[in-house]
Amino acid sequence: MLEDLFQSSTAVSLLVAIVGLLVLHLFNSSFSSKDQREPPGPYPLPLLGNLLQVDLNKLDISLVDLSKKYGPVFTVYFGPKKVVVLAGYRTVKQALVNHAEEFGDREVTPIFHDFNKGNGILFTNGDSWKEMRRFALTTLREFGMGKRISEEKIIEECRYLIEEFEKHKGKPFNDAQTVNNATSNIISAIMFGKRFEYKDPVFQAMVERDNETIHLTGSASILMYNMFPWLGPFLKNWRDAMKNVEANREDIKSLIADLKETLNPEMCRCFVDAFLSRKLHVEESEIKDSHYHDDNLVDSVMNLFAAGTDTTGNTLQWCLLFMAKYPHFQDQVQAELSRVVGSRQVRVEDRMSLPYTDAVIHETQRLANIVPMSIPHKTSRDVSFQGYFIKEGTTVFPLLTSVLHDENEWESPHTFNPSHFLDKEGRFIRRDAFMPFSAGRRVCLGESLAKMELFLFFTALLQRFRFTPPPGVTEDELDLTPAVGFILAPLPHELCAVSRQ
Numbered sequence: 001m002l003e004d005l006f007q008s009s010t011a012v013s014l015l016v017a018i019v020g021l022l023v024l025h026l027f028n029s030s031f032s033s034k035d036q037r038e039p040p041g042p043y044p045l046p047l048l049g050n051l052l053q054v055d056l057n058k059l060d061i062s063l064v065d066l067s068k069k070y071g072p073v074f075t076v077y078f079g080p081k082k083v084v085v086l087a088g089y090r091t092v093k094q095a096l097v098n099h100a101e102e103f104g105d106r107e108v109t110p111i112f113h114d115f116n117k118g119n120g121i122l123f124t125n126g127d128s129w130k131e132m133r134r135f136a137l138t139t140l141r142e143f144g145m146g147k148r149i150s151e152e153k154i155i156e157e158c159r160y161l162i163e164e165f166e167k168h169k170g171k172p173f174n175d176a177q178t179v180n181n182a183t184s185n186i187i188s189a190i191m192f193g194k195r196f197e198y199k200d201p202v203f204q205a206m207v208e209r210d211n212e213t214i215h216l217t218g219s220a221s222i223l224m225y226n227m228f229p230w231l232g233p234f235l236k237n238w239r240d241a242m243k244n245v246e247a248n249r250e251d252i253k254s255l256i257a258d259l260k261e262t263l264n265p266e267m268c269r270c271f272v273d274a275f276l277s278r279k280l281h282v283e284e285s286e287i288k289d290s291h292y293h294d295d296n297l298v299d300s301v302m303n304l305f306a307a308g309t310d311t312t313g314n315t316l317q318w319c320l321l322f323m324a325k326y327p328h329f330q331d332q333v334q335a336e337l338s339r340v341v342g343s344r345q346v347r348v349e350d351r352m353s354l355p356y357t358d359a360v361i362h363e364t365q366r367l368a369n370i371v372p373m374s375i376p377h378k379t380s381r382d383v384s385f386q387g388y389f390i391k392e393g394t395t396v397f398p399l400l401t402s403v404l405h406d407e408n409e410w411e412s413p414h415t416f417n418p419s420h421f422l423d424k425e426g427r428f429i430r431r432d433a434f435m436p437f438s439a440g441r442r443v444c445l446g447e448s449l450a451k452m453e454l455f456l457f458f459t460a461l462l463q464r465f466r467f468t469p470p471p472g473v474t475e476d477e478l479d480l481t482p483a484v485g486f487i488l489a490p491l492p493h494e495l496c497a498v499s500r501q
Contacts, residue, residue, distance in 0.1 A: 036389035039084055041075035042066065049077025049227075056220035057484050060372035060401040063087070067402060073386050079227030083376075083395045087402040089409050089433040095385065096398055096440030102383040104441035107376035107395045110229040111222055111238070115245050120299030121445070122307070122375065131291045132300055136445055139274045140304075143190045145449045151348050153189050154453055157182050158460035164198060165465060165497045172470035172494035175320060179457075180207050180313035186453055187308030187446070191301055192255055193270030206251050209244035210306045211489075216241045218486035245302075252301050272301065304445070311370060312450045314489040318368040319361065319458050322416055324467040324495050325478045329418060333357050333462050334500070346459040348452060354459070355428035359421035361454050365436040367416050370488045372401040374438045400435060409433035465497040 042050050054062035054076070067074060067087035076083050086092050095103045105125050112123040121132045144150040161182040165175070178198065184207050185195040196203035216222060221237045232238045256272055265277040279292040323330040336356045337346070351358055377396040382389070390396075405413040410420055410433065423429050437444035444450070461467075469478055482488035 037387065039073045039075045039388045039390070040070045041077075042070070044077035047079065049079050049081070051079065051227075056223050059223070060369075060399060063373070063397065063399055064402050064405075067399070073388055078223070081227055081395065083397055084390055085397045085399055087399045089403045089406045089435070091386065092398045092400070092403050092435070093432070093439060095396070096377075096438065096442075099383060099385065100440040102379055102381055102385075103377050103396055103398075105378040105380040106442065107378040109226040109376060110232075111217060111226055111241070114232075114242060116299045116303070117295075119295040120303045122303045125378075128291050128296070132296060133445065135275070135278070136271075136300060136304065139271050140190060140445065140449070142274070143271065145190070145446065150186070150190075150449060150452060151456065153195075154186055154456045155345060155460075157185050157195065158457060160185075160195075160198070161457065162460060162464050165461070166499065168497060170496055170498045172496050174492060174494050175497075176211075176313075176317055176489075176492070177204075177208070179316050179320075180211060180309055182457065183313040183316065183453060184305070184309035186312075186449070187305055189270075190308075191271045191305055192259065193273070202251055206248050206305070207309060209248050210309055213241050213244045214306065214310050214487050215483065215485035215489070216244075218484060220484075248302060249298060252298055252305070256297065256301070271304070272297070275300070307444070308446055308449070310487055310489075311444075312453050314370050314487055315365055315368060315450075315454060316457055317490050318370070319364045319454070320461065320467050320495060321478065321480070321490050321493065322360075322364055322367075323462070324469055325475050325480065326416055327468070327475060329360060329416070330462070330467065333360055334466070337459060337463055341459075341463070343463070346456060346463065348455065350459075351455055352428075355422060355426060356418065357459060357462075358428050358455070359418040361458055362421045362431075362434060363416060363418045365454075366404045366410075366420065366434060367414075368482075368488065369401055369404045369436070371436070371438070371486075372399070372488060374398045374400050375442070377442065398438065400438065403433055403435045406433055461497075464500060466500055468496045468498060470494050470496060 042053050044050050045052065053066070063076070063085050064087065066076065067085065072086065072088045072091040074085055074087075076085060086095050106123060106129070108118075108123050108125070116123045118124060118128070121129065121136055124132065141147075144153070161178065164178045181196075181198045181203070184203070188203075189195050198204070216237045219237050221235045222241065225231050225235055225238050256276075259270070259272045260276060263273060263276050265273075265280060268274045268277055275292065275297045279290075279297070282290045282292045323333070333356060336354055340353045341350055346354075374397070377398060379390055379392055379394045379396060381392045383392075384390075403409075407413050409431070411417070412420075421428055421431060421434075437447040437450070469475060479491055479493065481491055483491050
């Protein structure tokens with residue numbers, strides 16, 4: 001009887017405690033909502049959140065639509081995960097630039113943690129991120145990012161790229177693999193001190209795996225995994241992504257091991273050499289808790305290799321697709337190139353004299369919008385923003401689609417219009433709302449290198465070829481719908497590169 005009484009008493013106590021906690025939660029919520037107004041948003045369902053109100057295959061478009069109802073700062077729930085979305089140029093700039101510290105942390109989603117496990121540059125925070133980013137920026141600049149040495153490497157790669165295009169003799173082909181190989185070789189030269197032959201099986205496999213992994217990362221099933229991580233082993237896309245990452249990790253470890261054997265700290269050939277030399281110095285100095293260890297090296301190289309391949313490669317593919325889709329714009333680019341440069345090699349210094357060509361490249365970046373939601377951010381502390389309270393550690397989506405297609409900033413936001421970047425006299429103009437590389441503390445590391453690559457590759461190809469749809473396909477039939485992915489690439493397609501010489 002005493003045991004029954006004890007169990008009954010315990011049950012009652014538990015019930016009272018649970019009720020008390022619920023009352024306290026409701027009281028705190030009520031107090032918080034009156035004293036600290038949180039961003040509005042659609043009502044979330046238990047467990048599902050707002051999943052039934054968004055299309056995971058077109059998530060950025062769904063969020064833009066929700067911003068029209070709830071404003072430029074609003075809350076959505078992806079399953080149980082609370083996310084604050086920032087929409088429109090002014091709001092995104094205010095958060096990432098004016099409140100750079102508060103909105104400057106990275107949200108490391110489960111899939112991003114699986115990729116790097118707290119190492120590298122892209123998916124980290126704190127002292128490790130600060131040191132790795134600082135080292136990467138310094139080292140990339142030392143090896144020519146944005147300088148003449150990079151220009152020479154890109155011009156050399158242009159020749160290989162043109163040779164590959166010429167092999168098709170004006171017949172239809174899919175340019176994706178070749179273009180990605182070319183852009184990947186630029187970052188490879190900086191990372192490993194050499195370029196790779198396009199038919200090199202290890203190089204080809206690394207580029208293809210990166211491309212597939214970035215595509216899978218934006219798939220609906222991986223978005224579901226980020227909400228419910230226990231789903232991972234049951235999802236084919238998760239298994240495939242992890243298999244790709246591990247295979248690339250092994251290939252990069254092998255490339256690093258080869259460089260390590262011939263390392264001369266007095267004569268650094270590449271990013272890997274610079275890191276290994278710094279690691280040796282740190283070890284000799286017996287510095288404790290150093291960030292210069294093998295895992296940070298491998299994952300930093302993986303981050304930079306992937307980012308330096310896919311973003312620039314996909315943007316260049318969009319450039320050529322837009323030229324085939326809109327031949328009158330292609331005519332004007334080629335007329336300007338012929339008038340200003342002729343048949344000689346285009347140099348970076350020619351950009352000032354090629355405003356229309358520059359405008360076409362910028363308009364491609366704007367409309368293609370290849371990283372539509374940036375990489376998720378996280379608040380580093382409690383912050384009051386536009387009259388709302390956002391708690392420390394809240395996931396934040398800076399919605400770049402809403403910036404690059406902002407109807408308050410662009411005259412014709414949903415059409416391809418190079419005039420967005422030209423004044424009435426045809427001179428190139430910069431636009432504040434042009435933010436394809438994001439902004440603030442997490443702005444793209446390789447922005448200057450990417451700009452140089454796009455300009456030199458695009459002009460070299462347009463000098464040599466005219467891009468057209470395959471025979472029997474009209475310009476109107478070329479599909480501009482992007483493939484679903486973390487980066488928005490064109491759907492698989494074929495174009496003809498017809499020689500102009």
